Amino acid sequence: MKKKNQYKMKTKHLITMMTILCLGLIVLSLSTSFSFAPVRNVLGYVIVPFQNGINEVGNWMTDQKNGFQSMKKLSAENEKLQKQVDELQAKNTTLSQDQEELDRLRTLYNLDTDYSEFEKVAAQVIGKDTGNWYSTFLINRGSSDGIAVDMNVIADGGLVGIVTETGAHWATVRSIIDDSSNVSATVTSISQNCMVTGDLQMMDDGKIRFIQLTDKEDQVQEGDKIVTSSVSNKFLKGILIGYISEVSTDANKLTKSGTIIPAVDFNDIQEVLVIKELKQQKTEDVTSEESQTPDDSTTPTPDPTQDAQEDEKQ
């Protein structure tokens, strides 16, 4: 006790010590063997309830605002919707017939199951990344709801991102528009693979970039659909990513790149679905292999996203 009182640490020494502590933490978190999960979990218990609460208040306020919409508008809308219902009902009958046929043909051909058949968990977005550099968000479902790292997240029928961390009642999701996100994808019209990478510079326009598309016969057109490819080892096959809005030939004259308009409106995500199906069961060597993939982690940097690299195109 006495010693402690006599020795008062100087600020100079304190900052050196704290710097070393931070650097140590960085090194620790870069090494794969060490996990900060317990710390995350404990803090999650403190933070997540607050975020949930604030979110609830926000939703309530939105509801109130919507409740004040004029009756006139609502009745007009009702009429319009009624018409739409009739139309859709007619459509639905024909579609359900088609569906039956499809099912029959699928079983006939032994086709893979569609992602729409997997079990999903609905979750609410309760918080977003505090900075402006990355695009990750928190959802209010976690490992206790069966969510695990690397599960795919969708909304509005399109791919939103992938789960990167889980706590008991929360999980963080890295969206595909995040600057460090890479997804291998397929252009359905020509069945060629490419990489879809998020780009901060395009985030404002609500677009994402695709690169390394081979298209020798110049068949790719604007408006072509891009879905996740089967070569990806984290993303399930066939989830819609978006539609091509621009294509240009790269300087090497071999590959093409361009921009995609994503199917999901990333400015306004409130509810997402987490697909409770992992592309492959996790093994230790998968992560170590991945950290060496070339794509954009070629520089030996303290890149926080190394383990986030998606697989390279074959």
Next chain:
Amino acid sequence: MRRKLILAVLILLAFVLQGTVFQTLSIASIVPNLLLILTVSFGFMRGKKEGMFVGFFCGLLIDIFYGSMIGFYALIYMYIGFCNGFLYKIFFDEDVKVPMVLVAGSDIAYGVLVYGLQFMLRGRLDFFSYLQHIILPEMVYTVLLTAVLYRPLYRLNRWLTENEWEGPKLP
């Protein structure tokens, strides 16, 4: 003790608000940096040591929830708090101009550091585009918010200091 508790609550509050309410208040998808305001204000009002700790814990929270490299933001915020602590000597009144300038400088330093360490090294070399679209807008928004938030923080600090003085006098 009370100061520490209130600071902890303040940091948590800033973090939660920045992740929720301020996301909806974002202008052109730019969110002001509340935690930076907190770090700079306390570094400026209370000196190097406290600025350093406030910064460290602010950064650590970001690291734990949104970063994949624990310690990175903690280090940056810690040094921001520390550096602002050097100006503790000139701190004397409620004047909001000095902290605004400090926040502006700190936010730019923060932006440049994050860009330099996480984007440039990954081959994203278009610095001016990032400066124009991320760093400067964030700086402007954060400085504006400082003008609103500095005075309440100042009053809180004064209140805490006054109460502290009373504390040790008791037998």
